Amino acid sequence: MSYQTIELTTAAGVVTLTLNRPQRLNSCNAAMHAELRDALRGIESDAAVRCLLITGRGRAFCAGQDLDARDIAPGEHAPDLGASLEQHYNPLIRTLRSLQMPVVCAVNGVAAGAGANLALACDIVLAGRSASFIQAFCKLGLVPDSGGTWHLPRLIGHARAMGLALLGERLPAEQAEQWGMIWKCVDDAQLMQEAQSLAQHLAAQPTRGLALTKQALNATWHNSLATQLDLERDLQRQAGRTDDYREGVAAFMAKREPRFLGH
Structure with missing residues (x-):
């Protein structure tokens, strides 16, 4: 299948999945969700794949949901966001958590909303020094989703999770590392080299x-x-x-x- 919103490359047992809507900060829409589902089915069924590396194209990792798809005209009924989670985001998070191989994430810029929680669902998270994580849901009157309310308290504790979720403040990558939310913060120029080296190491393991x-x-x-x-x-x-x-x-x-x- 030819993809429009993601890119897949394979080398030495590692599949690199790159979110590829840089003009929209790699925010998610229905087309991206469909392509992610198809790609992950192929990765799950390919015995030659032994590690998955996820990153984003351009200056952002993922800005979460593309709000253009959520624009509500006056007089229109609001969309059923629970149905969107059930159809798109929840299966994606469940698949990443249960994938029978290591999943490495290289956060190359802002990771906001569902984009932040997509990263946290991966097994080992590296982030460039200029990257940041934002639980942006509170700014829209929403609840953190895509596993955010599950992962955050377990990674950084109740008090910090509550602060991030209720205030929606930007958390720089260096502080995320200090809090234990991610594995490592590295210089931007070294991010993909280090992530690929880590993924290749994991792909050679049992x-x-x-x-x-x-x-x-x-x-x-x-x-x-x-x-x-x-x-x-x-x-x-x-x-x-x-x-x-x-x-x-x-x-x-x-x-x-x-x-x-x-x-």
């Missing part, structure tokens, strides 16, 4: 083991210690039966670098 690790960490917020210990047991049983585990042990014993195949 993909099934990394996917099981994601599953365990995503479940921990809901589980008691006893339940989490049982889950670790069950996931470790699966990991121990992989070819990559055998290769990891063999490489350790032979004092050589492992050659993981991702299964």
